[in-house]
Amino acid sequence: MPTRTTKPSSAIALCLASALAASATQAAADAAPESDRPIRIAINEWTGQHVTATILGKVYQSMGYEVEYVTAGAIPQFTALVEGEITVQPEIWSNLVGDAWPNALASGAMVNLGSLGLNNFEGWAYPKYMEETCPGLPDLAALVACKDQIATAETFPKGRILAYPADWGTRTIDAIAALGLPVQGIAAGSEGAMVAEIRSAFAQQRPLVLMFWSPHWVHAEFDLGWIEITPPFAAECLTDPAWGPNPDATGDCAFEQAAVDKGAWSGMSETWPAAFGVLERFALDGTDQSAMVFEIDRRGRPLEEVVDEWLAANPETWKAWLPEAG
Missing domain, CATH: 3.40.190.10 (Periplasmic binding protein-like II)
Structure with missing residues (x-):
């Protein structure tokens, strides 16, 4: 090393x-x-x-x-x-x-x-200007309804959520599967690549959803909101498939804060x-x-x-x- x-x-x-x-x-x-x-x-x-x-x-x-x-x-x-x-x-x-x-x-x-x-706090972040074209944000249901806005050629007809780099784990991909969302998690190359996506999205005023965290300096420069996922996290969410809305999965709730x-x-x-x-x-x-x-x-x-x-x-x-x- x-x-x-x-x-x-x-x-x-x-x-x-x-x-x-x-x-x-x-x-x-x-x-x-x-x-x-x-x-x-x-x-x-x-x-x-x-x-x-x-x-x-x-x-x-x-x-x-x-x-x-x-x-x-x-x-x-x-x-x-x-x-x-x-x-x-x-x-x-x-x-x-x-x-x-x-x-x-x-x-x-x-x-x-x-x-x-x-x-600290972690979750799916989005530029606040998306609320003008995707009414109902930050609610997760609104994001699902607007999935075409965040779709790319790589993910269409599913929407795209930029996930953490691959060696940071599979949190976004696991959450998408548990919640049964019509989106796909695409791993970023690095923290720098994630920041570059945020900067590019704001410059072009284009839609973006990505896994991100606080504390981080980007929140001082860019106005980001957090997708609200229900139900809120509880320990039972990770162990009891009957606890959340998806009876076939565990982890179908808001993110556990690390x-x-x-x-x-x-x-x-x-x-x-x-x-x-x-x-x-x-x-x-x-x-x-x-x-x-x-x-x-x-x-x-x-x-x-x-x-x-x-x-x-x-x-x-x-x-x-x-x-x-x-």
């Missing part, structure tokens, strides 16, 4: 590193680093996760740890985490990883350190106990993450520069993660 090791690369980064180091108390200095082995942090396919991973990595570096970032797919990463080849994954979206995450926990080789705190958790190789607590404690306390607000992603993806600024600015502006937040805070 590709790796990268970051080091301060600018005057801003050097000043920030000094400030971070100065803020660590003697207790933190005594506790870390407990091992000269690098802490290896997983990097997934979307910018928000890059932000989360880099914030955590820079705090670890300020404590004296060597940090490496390992590029890994949302599902394949768990093989490396279970084997200890990757140490930490600070942003695990449960809906993207199928049984890989539960199986890793059940094996005892990984531990769940709780919610990241993003205040848990976004922090995970680590189980050996981390013994190898780097102070770093493990930081991960336990680590949390990131979705609004803050979205603002950083906007700076990176929309304004083209370097990831590390944006993260450095956030750390410099929010010492009260990250200081609460350090060993003395625990």
Whole structure:
């Protein structure tokens, strides 16, 4: 798996590193680093996760740890985490990883350190201007009635819903089947491809429905609505075919909102106990993450520069993660 090791690369980064180091108390200095082995942090396919991973990595570096970032797919990463080849994954979206995450926990080789705190939401999004040509939106029944508007040559006579990239799971395709909809889920190539579709649709004022999420910077620039699916999610929807409107299927209800958790190789607590404690306390607000992603993806600024600015502006937040805070 590709790796990268970051080091301060600018005057801003050097000043920030000094400030971070100065803020660590003697207790933190005594506790870390407990091992000269690098802490290896997983990097997934979307910018928000890059932000989360880099914030955590820079705090670890300020404590004296060597940090490496390992590029890994949302599902394949768990093989490396279970084997200890990757140490930490600070942003695990449960809906993207199928049984890989539960199986890793059940094996005892990984531990769940709780919610990241993003205040996230996922569902089928659409440009709000579609409400003029498809009356009744955001109701799902209205979308079904307007399926020809979102059909393409690839899907006709079915409508098209742009799904997550294939290695993020099959959530859209599963929901379409469970709900018995006359639409087809087509996997996007990447997060960037999804954003490009949104931008193109708004530029041309054409219909589009896609699986998407919040927090994400696109909501600050584009007016997106969410398709309303009934009944609302309940645990029985996943197990009892008689519970929802389709007596032949489970999952025929609104999307379950994903848990976004922090995970680590189980050996981390013994190898780097102070770093493990930081991960336990680590949390990131979705609004803050979205603002950083906007700076990176929309304004083209370097990831590390944006993260450095956030750390410099929010010492009260990250200081609460350090060993003395625990």
